[in-house]
Amino acid sequence: MSEKSIWSESVSGKMRSSLGENIRTNTVIIGGGMAGILTAYFLVQAGVPCVVVEADRIGSGQTKNTTAKVTSQHGLIYEKLLQSEGLEKAKQYARANQEAIERYRNLAGILKNDVEWRDCSSYLYTRQDTKKLQREFEAAQKLGIQAELTEKTSLPFEVKQALEFKRQGQIHPLKFLYSIAENITVYEKTKVKCVEEHVVKTDSGEIYAKHIVFACHYPFQNRPGYYFLRMHQERSYVLAIKSGGILEGVYYGIDEDGVSLRQWGEYLLLGGGSHRTGKKICGNPYEYLTHVADEYWPGCPEAARWSAQDCMTLDKIPYIGQYSRSRPYWYVATGFQKWGMTGSMVSAMILSDLICKRKSKYAEVFSPLRFHMQTSVGPFFNESGHAAAGLMKQAAGAPEEKLEALRPGQGGTIEQGGRKYGAYKDESGKVYKISVRCPHLGCQLQWNEVEKSWDCPCHGSRFDYRGRRLNEPAQEDIGCHILDIRTGSD
Known part of the structure; x- marks a missing residue:
């Protein structure tokens, strides 16, 4: 069974060279995902010289793991925005995301390659309480969004109510990404080590630039900005099944057990199982999605399964704009929640306007320099509490397992010589032992049984069982010591 997304399995992009020398340019963009590309x-279209640096390959981060719904319907967001931000900023948010959809639609129409754009409606649905949908509908009306309540959907089960946003879309994310990147200078396999003032230092050369954009999912530069105190990360899971049915539109369930759905050709994508990265969960999200698939699409074989990681901000609004007041020539695009397609396009719209010295219609609501007392203080202390708990666990928490008690395929925290380690035993009996201390800021890693990874509950860094980095903000691997307990040798 594939552990890659169905997008990765269906298309591949051309190889790009790494940097290899020191260069100068107007703008350097860190991150070759949808936001960065x-x-x-847009900068190239405006005649601004720029380059993109990508640690791996174009689209190798979160872009390949999206379900690629292009929608301004971001869960139950608009009633909350009206309450926390007021009418004008809520309108900015709605209009920015509506314009993002139109930009995708227009670009898909002019690109030479078929990027599989499909116009469709987007639905929030509930099988339980309709009151939340009613309030979200009223909020959408106030903001001028074309929406309506309905009980009719193409889902194979009854819903109590659904909220339909019209003129939304879906796309093949990698086909689109590769197509728009054709005439852009991208250096792949070029890992950024640090950024100092106007210099981006990589493992294969330095880049001096007037403007620097952090479009790398999670802004790894801790200071200034302190984004690690202003966000957390969440995991979510996707199952693709081969289904003969037709699903009109894209769907997002607002109930606790609701699932996300969209169709791609003969495949149906089911998403769900969200949880904070590093949180120990009960049950297997893939098993739950398989149960849903078996119940409503019996006999349809599984084609792929994969997971994604999303940055979640304090007030549920992305950080797009100036990185910090002390670095007016640095910019950031992060915190898209679970709506990376429109978040990426909105980022490109705002950041290209700022760099080109054009007035942005939407910069205010997304500004990373904001701090709202009412909506941010509680979440800020919650994030600080998670970090403190992770550090305390590292300092004083008891180990979870005994090395000799680990079963094949099992991992856990052990103690040896007065120090704690993370250990994983493979099916052949080899044990992979790593430091359980996250190299980012020192929190204790948590074993993720579902994905066989070590995850940080503080800021969301992830590592495979060999200690190899999977997700930022950590910028380095963890050393691994391999033991063969059958022979007692290293």
Whole structure:
């Protein structure tokens, strides 16, 4: 069974060279995902010299793991925005995301390659309480969003109510990304080690630039900005099944056990199982999605399964704009929640406007320099509490397992010589032992049984069982010591 997304399995992009020398340019963009490539595309269109640096390959981060719904319907967001931000900023948010959809639609129409754009409606649905949908509908009306309540959907089960947003879309994310990146200078396999003032230092050369954009999912530069105190990360899971049915539109369930759904050709994508990265969960999200698939699409074989990681901000609004007041020439795009397609396009719109010295219609609501007492203080202390708990666990928490008690395929925290380690035993009996201390800021890693990884509950860094980095903000691997307990040798 594939552990890659169905997008990765269906298309591949051309190889790009690494940096290899020191260069100068107007703008350097860190991150070759949708946000970074779109920003570069708009800058090139405006005649601004720019380059993109990517630690791996174009689209190898979160872009390949999206379900690629292009929608301004971001869960139950608009009633909350009206309450926390007021009418004008809520309108900015709604209009920015509506314009993002139109930009995708227009670009898909002019690109030479078929990027599989499909116009469709987007639905929130509930099988339980309709009151939340009613309030979200009223909020959407106030903001001028074309929406209506309905009980009719193409889902194979009854819903109490659904909220339909019209003129939304879906796309093949990698086909689109590769197509718009064709005429952009991208250096792949070029890992950024640090950024100092106007210099981006990589493992294969330095880049001096007037403007620097952090479009790398999670802004790894801790100071200034302190984004690690202003966000957390969440995991979510996707199952693709081969289904003969037709699902009109894209769907997002607002109930606790609701699932996300969209169709791609003969495949149906089911998403769900969200939880904070590093949180120990009960049950297997893939098993739950398989149960849903078996119940409503019996006999349909599984084609792929994969997971994604999302940055979640304090007030549920992305951080897009100036990185910090002390670095007016640095910019950031992060915190898209679970709506990376429109978040990426909005980022490209705002950041290209700022770099080109054009007035942005939407910069205020997304500004990373904001701090709202009412909506941010509680979440800020919650994030601080998670970090403190992770550090305390590292300092004083008891180990979870005994090395000799680990079963094949099992991992856990052990103690040896007065120090704690993370250990994983493979099916052949080899044990992979790593430091359980996250190299980012020192929190204790938590074993993720579902994905066989070590995850940080503080800031969301992840590592495979060999200690190899999977997700930022950590910028380095963890050393691994391999033991063969059958022979007692290293």
